[in-house]
Amino acid sequence: MPRPSSRVLATACISLLVILLASSLKPHPPQSKPDNVNMVTALKNVIVIGGSYVGCAAAKELASVLPATHRVLLVEPHSHFHHLFAFPRFAIVPSHEHKAFIPYTSLFSSSPNPSLHSVVRASVLEVHPSRVVLDRPFSGSTSLEYDYLAIATGTRLPSPGSMQDEDKPLSVSYFQEYQKKVKTAQRIVILGGGAVGCQMACDILEVYPDKEVTMVQSREKVMSRFHEGLHEIVKKRFDELGVKLVTGSRAVIPPNGFPLEPTTVTLASGQTIPADLVITATGQTPNTAFLSTLSPTSPSGLLTPSGFVRVLPTLQLADGAYPHIFALGDVADSGAHKAARPGGAQAVVMAKNVVALLDGKQPEEKIVVSPPAIHMSLGLTKNTVFRNPDSAQGETEPWFKLKDDGTENMNIEGVWERRGVKVNGPQEYHL
Secondary structure (H helix, E strand, O other), rough: OOOOOOOHHHHHHHHHHHHHHHHHOOOOOOOOOOHHHHOOOOOOOOEEEEOOHHHHHHHHHHHOOOOEEEEEEEEEEEEEEOHHHHHHOOOOOOOHHHHHHHOOOOOOOOOOOOOHHHEOOEEEEEEOOOOOEEEEEOOOEEEEOOEEEEEEOOOOOOOOOOOOOOOOOOOHHHHHHHHHHHOOEEEEEOOOOOOOHHHHHHHHHHHHHOOOEEEEEEEOOOOOOOOOEEEEHHHHHHHHHHEEEEOOOEEOOOOOOOOOOEEEEEEEOOOOEOOOOOEEEOOOEEOOHHHHOOOOOOOOEEEEEOOOOEEEEEEOOOOOOOEEEEEHHHHHOOOOOOOOOHHHHHHOOOOOHHHHHOOOOOOOOOOOOOOOEEEEEOOOEEEEEOOOOOOHHHHOEEEEEEEEEEEEEOHHHHHHHHOOOOOOOOOHHHH
């Protein structure tokens, strides 16, 4: 085979150089960042303030319907979810108190993109039109911007109806000490005839039938937000157990509350009641102090005289300057009964309206106010489900059902399961 000439070789080399030079000068597309990096930098925040029943329902509902451009941040100072329904029982009955505090780890597990969303352990100090200020840093900053905000901070009760500490171990210790106080006290006075007070009165005398329990209720009937039929049910149970009921008289509460030691309760009428332990179960104070930094633009203000958030039926703030801010659950002056079940329905309404705003539409979902209803214990096993009559449907009598299927621990294991937390052994309830 003949060898190629020097001219042919030179021509081939020149052609190769031209190709290489053209390739080096050809612009290359910019390197794309990994999807997760682009997603984090582009994410917009929808913040939920408050991690109790309604706040958790709101966060989960939002996480299930928001596009991948938005993440849900649930801001809550407590280390664990507080199962408030069990607090009255676990303040009396030992061995279950640690189960009332459930990890938030599975909150978003059922959402389409669980890793997008987060629980931010912090308290909100200030709310502004497009950001909130936290009491501790999140991702290096105490200022957190948002596109939409849902306020679900609820109300606070005197202990043991709610806890003063943020960490689970401290709250567990509080319950354990409180149980000892209940056990050693012979004369117990309960102030307030709402659900917490009534349930604690029944539990104490079922566990310790030899104690003296007196309930002081400022109104003429207990459970005064309900049809008088519920008062009759509770009063009958009180008579069975031996609860002494004083109605129509208000106790004079010291500025710093009653000490957890023997004292005397003085009523406005002048009557005095000696007590080894006073349980205060009156008054629900809305958690709205952080709204003082949000300027109202309407004459009526953002809050009612009692401190609840004024809202439209869409759950947007009644102040038209803030259509992107919502309030729901117990903290909202929505006209709905303040309880977890109607609060859960409000979470659905709120989430749909947030999506409508995202789509450039007017929010049209409105809450439906139903008659107040409650499921309350009347001792370790006895309980009742009670619903006020629906006057809109022409009802004049309540509906109720008396039951005897309760358990000492209030079926707390099932609550953990419904919260998505799988427990493989008894020690894991301490996590």
